Amino acid sequence: MNTILLQVVNPNVNVTSILPEVIVAVAGTLVMIYDCFAPKQKIVTGAISLVGLILATIALFALWSGSYDFANAWNGMVAFDNLRVSFTLVMLFVSAMTILISTVWTEREDVPIGEYHSLLLFATVGMMFMASGNDMVILFLGLETLSLSTYVMAGLRKSDLKSNESALKYFILGSFASAFLLYGMALIYGATASTNITEIAAKIGTANFPALLLAGGAMLLIGFGFKIATVPFHVWTPDVYEGAPTPVTAFMAAGPKAAGFASFLRVFVLGFPVVAGATATNYLHGSWVSALALMAMLTMIVGNVAAILQNNVKRMLAYSSIAHAGYALVGFVGAGVAKTSEARDGAINAVAFYLLTYAVTNLGAFAVVTLLGEKNDRRTEFEDYNGIGFKAPVLSFTLSLFMLSFLGLPLTAGFIGKILVFGPAIQSGEPLLTVMVVVAVICTAISAYYYLRLIVVMFFKERLTEWTEPKIPITLATVLIITVIGVFGLGLFSDRVLSIFKTSPTATKAQLK
Amino acid sequence: MNYITENLLTILILLPVFGAISVLGHSMFWKNESQAKWITLFWVVVNFVISLLLFGSSQLSANGFYFEKNVPWIEAINTNYHVGVDGLSFWLVILTTFIMPIAIISTWGAVEKRHTAFYVFLLLLESAMIGVFVSLDLLVFYLFFEASLVPMFFLIGIWGGANRIYSAVKFFIYTALGSLLMLVAIIALYYIYAAKMGTAGTFDYVLLVNAAKLGNLDLVGTTGTLLFFAFALAFSIKVPLFPVHTWLPDAHTDAPTAGSVILAAVLLKMGTYGLMRFNFTLFPEASREFAPIFITLAVIGIIYGALVAMVQTDVKRLVAYSSVSHMGFVILGMFSFTEQGMQGALYQMLNHGVSTGALFLLVGFIYERRHTRAISDFGGLANSMPLYATLFVFTAMSSVGLPFLNGFVGEFLIMLGMWKSHALTITSSVNWNYVATMFAGTGVIFAAVYLLWMIQRVFFGKITNAKNKGLSDLSWREIGLLAPLLFLMVYMGVYPTPFLNKAKETVVSIQQRVVGGEKGGSFEKAEVKTENQLKH
Secondary structure, three states: OHHHHHHHHOOOOOHHHHHHHHHHHHHHHHHHHHHHHOOOOHHHHHHHHHHHHHHHHHHHHHHHHOOOOOOOHHHHOEOOOHHHHHHHHHHHHHHHHHHHHHHHHHHHOOOOHHHHHHHHHHHHHHHHHHHHEOEHHHHHHHHHHHHHHHHHHHOOOOOOHHHHHHHHHHHHHHHHHHHHHHHHHHHHHHHHOOOEHHHHHHHHHHOOOHHHHHHHHHHHHHHHHHHOOOOOOOOHHHHHHHHOOHHHHHHHHHHHHHHHHHHHHHHHHHOOOOOOOOHHHHHHHHHHHHHHHHHHHHHHHHHHHHHHOOOEHHHHHHHHHHHHHHHHHHHHHHHHHOOOHHHHHHHHHHHHHHHHHHHHHHHHHHHHHHHHHOHHHOOOEHHHHOOOOOOOHHHHHHHHHHHHHHHOOOOOHHHHHHHHHHHHHHHHOOHHHHHHHHHHHHHHHHHHHHHHHHHHHHHHOOOOOOOOOOOOOHHHHHHHHHHHHHHHHHHHOOHHHHHHHHOOHHHHHHHHO | OHHHHHOHHHHHHHHHHHHHHHHHHHHHHHOOOOOHHHHHHHHHHHHHHHHHHHHOOOOOOOOOOEEEEEEEEEHHHOEEEEEEEOHHHHHHHHHHHHHHHHHHHHOOOOOOOOHHHHHHHHHHHHHHHHHHHHEOEHHHHHHHHHHOHHHHHHHHHHHOOOOHHHHHHHHHHHHHHHHHHHHHHHHHHHHHHHHHHOOOOOOEHHHHHHHHHOOOOOOOHHHHHHHHHHHHHHHHHHOOOOOOOOHHHHHHHHOOHHHHHHHHHHHHHHHHHHHHHHHHHHOHHHHHHHHHHHHHHHHHHHHHHHHHHHOOOEHHHHHHHHHHHHHHHHHHHHOOOOHHHHHHHHHHHHHHHHHHHHHHHHHHHHHHHHOOOEHHHOOOHHHHOHHHHHHHHHHHHHHHOOOOOHHHHHHHHHHHHHHHOOOOOEOOOOEHHHHHHHHHHHHHHHHHHHHHHHHHHHHOOOOOOHHHOOOOOOOHHHHHHHHHHHHHHHHHHHOOHHHHHHHHHHHHHHHHHHHOOOOOOOHHHHHHHHHHHHHO
């Protein structure tokens, strides 16, 4: 009792441990203040945002390779492990790329640029806390910070009815999911008397009311399932993604999804482990693993089959993002059934790596789609891509490359990502999981149809109407260069990134000592 | 020179990639696409010449491969860039580098648009094909296997015939589905190795086979069966084995001539090569157990392909269906599990590459002149194009299997092997191996029927269509293109020994592995052995 009281009175405030988050938050505030006095300075606000994100990345690396003792930072509310670092890296990358991609769109349309940039940064802060929070309260705060920012971002194109619809839909359904999530957290707290993930994992074997665990787990599953858009909680995705401005869609498909996965993994894989002899806990573990395996299969099937039927490229990419959440879930389930902690961490890294490959590919694809979309995203139907292949060879070939990476073809990032997430599930040897992987590869073959369709319309069809290649602005060219290098680099020389993901901060610390 | 021989296979894989970059660079800076074909030709000829160094001596590595190279690639998943050739892959690599210059020259005047991209894709395709035959790491093998799809997809899709989009997508999805299941099996092997050996997992073929030979991997029962079929499906689609052959006629018909030639000569061989290399050595038990299925499907494929070829109205489609029939023979020979049958299968792979490649070239020549391939549009071509008719008949004879031409040797060996085989049950009243051989034998007769009937309708009789009157006979380029193939048809038909000798050692070792006996054993021996083991 005494120690708890002491902690409350004298909390372990350690700003260094959340330095990256703080930097991004400060950058966001700076942008907001600057915008008040000198509105619409997109170069300045954009630069501040980018610098903030880059500094945060540097801080992340510095923290991670230095020797710090963060065991009790914020009384254990902040985590300092692989999961945080690898996912945060993905999120910072996504945000920085989004800012670059947005330049085309903000130039074309009248966008309140200061608000946009600060919202994006606050969303990033929220995402980062979703990866770094080791307490369900922090996770929820992060999630809400993220969600509120993205609700607004989805509706930024104020005069467009579709954008408004998108924002409202996202808001209503998102709040509903947040309520589920919060209720689930409350029930877990009821069962274990703690909101700290590490403590929950320690106490879960001797929970007060085992039934609460199950109900709470189910609620959390629904809440997180909504946030990462898994079937059957995916229905909002296509409408929201189609209606939102294209760069925002790119952001939502890659960033918040990675953040959702980070929290989801932390709560379920690290918080609800198998405890020898505890029937109720193991029942919870068994049921969430099989529930997620089923959800993964459904997600892949529905996402891929629905994507085939789309005639709009943005909508196709929305469904494809649902399908990719399914593939990442395969790795998630693999992490859930891992027998050793190394295997578990390996699987978590695999999911993070998969989301990184997806983010790289996705942002590259959306960069091209944004550029070709013209004002108000008028040109996003498949027909609009007819025969542009040799008229705009650079754009078309890079877009084709991204499609092949989505498909998981060798030499691209997507291939290594797929191998890594399928591995742990195959390793377990359980029939359900093997079936899940087989479903995953069959779905991949199905997905060839719609990914190739874009290549087909671009290269194999003839253009009948007049069309001139749009100029590629320097920011977008940067994005394309980075993502193309990323796709090949992660496909051919993934060793480096994988070893970064693999080296845990504590291990680095031990080496230094 | 030393450096070249040490890294020979890597050079063979990378040279076309450099070629592709140079073609791309050339047309970007000089804005002149007409020279793309010359640059491409230069690179593929250089690659062919370098590939001849394979004939030179090299240290036989401890793993039984020549020109072996093994360097780490992605250490996190313990995969290595491991390449090497042996008797099985040797001729296939040579066939690839040999057929490429011919394919390139065949397109000399035929490409009407996007020259640069066309030749870039051809060069990338060559690189992927060589990679498939030499990789000894399952993941690297898979990588090349899949990578070969993309250039072919574009070749069919952009420069193909009327139905090109449908054919290209069908080709891609069919092959991708099979190979993705193989990917699952490859990852499963990795973890099985890790679990059974208590070390890190591996994708290395040599390590896996060695462990499997010692019985350490326990690849029998359900696991073995599932893995066997995951591999076999991928390869069967590629071969293509009846009933998963339907992508082939479409892809062949709509591909440009160079694409068809490469598809027939090399891409199909990836399937038969894979079956022999991976299925037979990793899963011999399952291979023996399910041989009857494959033999049955092969025989059905031989007869079905021939019968369907007979009723085709399009010459190219006819040749495509004849491929289904011929590749059925290859499967039949392999699954006879006799030395003759397997040698014959390997030989027939080369034969099919030469003969069918030549047939597609010949069809391409007439298509360039008349822009049609319908049999009914022709008739009496022998009057206007006597040389063309002669060479066409000659090539068709090689495809049918006339003695002293290459097809005969392969088919004879396959049937001999199947006749002696114990792969199917032998009861006191019926030896099913005989039955299978006899049914397969009808395929040869059917082949004569459909090819000769087509030749009769196309070349003989009076010229009925006025457009066929003024056709020019073969040019020197076209003759030069066919000459090496015609020479090989005769040479391989008269003196097959050097080809067979080169492959013998590897084929025998694979055969011994798959039948499970010590010395070129047979099924009876393997079964006797297990009975003896039971007694102990």
